[in-house]
Amino acid sequence: MSLKGKAYIVGAYEHPTRFAPDKSVTQLHAECALGALRDAGLSTRDVDGYFCAGDAPGGSPLSMVEYLNLNLKWVDGSELGGCSYMVLLRHAALAIAQGKCSVALITLAGRPKSMGMATGTAVRSLGPERPETAWDLPYKPVITGIYGMLAHRHMYEFGTTPAHLAAVKVAASTHAQYNENAVLRNVVTVDDVLASPMISSPLRRLDCCVISDGGGALVVTSAEVARKLNRPRVTIRGTGETINTSNGGYFDATRTGAAVSGPMAFAEAGVDVKDIKYASIYDNFTIMVLMQLEDLGFCKKGQAGPFVAEGNLISGQGSLPFNTDGGGLCNNHPSNRGGMTKLIEAVRQLRGEAHPSVQVPDCDLAMASGPGLVQGVGHAHSTIILERE
Numbered sequence: 001m002s003l004k005g006k007a008y009i010v011g012a013y014e015h016p017t018r019f020a021p022d023k024s025v026t027q028l029h030a031e032c033a034l035g036a037l038r039d040a041g042l043s044t045r046d047v048d049g050y051f052c053a054g055d056a057p058g059g060s061p062l063s064m065v066e067y068l069n070l071n072l073k074w075v076d077g078s079e080l081g082g083c084s085y086m087v088l089l090r091h092a093a094l095a096i097a098q099g100k101c102s103v104a105l106i107t108l109a110g111r112p113k114s115m116g117m118a119t120g121t122a123v124r125s126l127g128p129e130r131p132e133t134a135w136d137l138p139y140k141p142v143i144t145g146i147y148g149m150l151a152h153r154h155m156y157e158f159g160t161t162p163a164h165l166a167a168v169k170v171a172a173s174t175h176a177q178y179n180e181n182a183v184l185r186n187v188v189t190v191d192d193v194l195a196s197p198m199i200s201s202p203l204r205r206l207d208c209c210v211i212s213d214g215g216g217a218l219v220v221t222s223a224e225v226a227r228k229l230n231r232p233r234v235t236i237r238g239t240g241e242t243i244n245t246s247n248g249g250y251f252d253a254t255r256t257g258a259a260v261s262g263p264m265a266f267a268e269a270g271v272d273v274k275d276i277k278y279a280s281i282y283d284n285f286t287i288m289v290l291m292q293l294e295d296l297g298f299c300k301k302g303q304a305g306p307f308v309a310e311g312n313l314i315s316g317q318g319s320l321p322f323n324t325d326g327g328g329l330c331n332n333h334p335s336n337r338g339g340m341t342k343l344i345e346a347v348r349q350l351r352g353e354a355h356p357s358v359q360v361p362d363c364d365l366a367m368a369s370g371p372g373l374v375q376g377v378g379h380a381h382s383t384i385i386l387e388r389e
Helices: 025-040 062-068 081-097 133-139 143-158 162-176 190-195 223-228 258-269 286-296 304-309 339-351
Strands: 007-014 049-051 074-076 103-110 198-200 214-222 234-244 278-281 365-373 379-388
Touching: 007 025, 007 081, 007 223, 007 339, 025 062, 025 103, 025 214, 049 062, 049 081, 074 081, 081 103, 081 214, 081 234, 081 339, 081 365, 081 379, 143 198, 143 286, 162 190, 162 286, 162 304, 214 223, 214 339, 234 258, 234 339, 258 286, 258 365, 258 379, 278 286, 278 339, 286 304, 286 365, 339 365, 339 379
Parallel strands: 049 074, 049 103, 278 365
Antiparallel strands: 007 214, 007 234, 103 214, 234 379, 365 379
């Protein structure tokens, strides 16, 4: 089902805080909601659809429905980890296209920084009822360790180097210097990344995303409502979703779900990779950017390292500007569900509202793509192609 022209993003808001020890998750959700509605020229009274993932207080969107006093026709609490909000954007657009609601509010918020979350170095427990837990937990898996193994495999298969990984961080930091809210604003070099402390070989501290509080929100409406608002209109042109399972342990450690969700989104949108002007690519770790670039088709398998090292991700310099807000590697990564911020920056680019130093000229087609959950034990993935109308 093509969603083009049936649902529009008319409001977007990213919370400016990166450390909020004095705020609750509920308050952050509410502030993001009001910010996005204000941007759209709407109020909570207009909202008849609400979408929120597991970062909602109590793990259910119903708590925020009560807090915001929303009068709804539709609610969705789908939880798929980091890509949850890309998936929820698709669900909101589908609900609008099917007449289930006309004004959808999507909110994200979290306080991992205030809660003292480590950089992926705490033992990852997936819950006692998860079938794979009995086999994995005795080995004390940590997130950075898992992605370190993926990076090692990519290096073994394709000759990728630590300097190739570092080039991703260099591109992100080049953009983050213009973002006054970014956690890390200093431009770094490949040598800086390689000199940072080792976290899980070959991943160093600067290969890992930042830890931050914050959040964001989007407002999606029907075409009829969008036409009444004096706001730029961004439509959802193509989408794709998948679950990339462990296949009983026999899985390709160099392949992400982008190999499935990407072609789905491009086919639905009727465009090709060469048509994309800007890409928001989930960057919890530098290796995930390389693997997704390959699986999405921006370069051949094993060639993402040299592609990035040539500066192709830097706005104004390369062929594929990415994460012009600094991304998860430099800007923020609230609640471990960075898909929301990827969508927000894509919307900024399409509206022409990114920082002038990183704004992509004539940006009319953008993409957001990213994973959720844990590679090797059920890895969700979503790709969204957005278009400025």
